[in-house]
Amino acid sequence: MKRWMVMACAVAFGGAVVSCMAADVASSKNKPYEVAIQNFAFSPKTITVRAGTRVVWANRDEEPHTVTSAGNQFTSSKALDSGDIYATTFSKPGTYTYYCSIHPMMVGTIIVQ
Numbered sequence: 006m007k008r009w010m011v012m013a014c015a016v017a018f019g020g021a022v023v024s025c026m027a028a029d030v031a032s033s034k035n036k037p038y039e040v041a042i043q044n045f046a047f048s049p050k051t052i053t054v055r056a057g058t059r060v061v062w063a064n065r066d067e068e069p070h071t072v073t074s075a076g077n078q079f080t081s082s083k084a085l086d087s088g089d090i091y092a093t094t095f096s097k098p099g100t101y102t103y104y105c106s107i108h109p110m111m112v113g114t115i116i117v118q
C-alpha cells in the first residue's frame with residue numbers, strides 16, 4: 006500500500022520530489038497540484054483545478070521568491086528560499102492571480118472551478 010502511494014505521487018508530479026505529499030494524496034480525493042518556480046517564472050503559469058485542491062509551489066531557483074496573492078485573495082507565502090515549498094488549498098471557485106513580490110514580473114493565475 007505504501008509503495009503504491011509513493012508511485013502515485015511520482016506519476017502525479019512527473020517525478021518531482023515533494024516530501025510532504027503522500028499523506029495528502031491518501032486523504033484527499035483531489036490530488037495536490039504542483040507549480041514549479043524556476044527560471045524566474047511560475048510553471049505552469051496558469052492552472053485550472055477543482056475546488057478543494059491543494060496547490061503546492063516549489064522554488065527550484067537559486068533565488069528567493071514569494072507567492073503573493075494579488076488583492077489578498079488567499080494567504081501569501083513568506084520568501085521561499087531555494088528548495089522551499091509553499092502550499093495552500095483553494096476551496097472556493099474563482100480566478101486567483103498572484104505574483105512574486107521580489108520580482109513583480111513573475112505572475113501566475115489559478116482558476117478554481
Ligand SMILES: [Cu+2]
Binds near residue numbers: 045069
Ligand atoms: Cu521571485
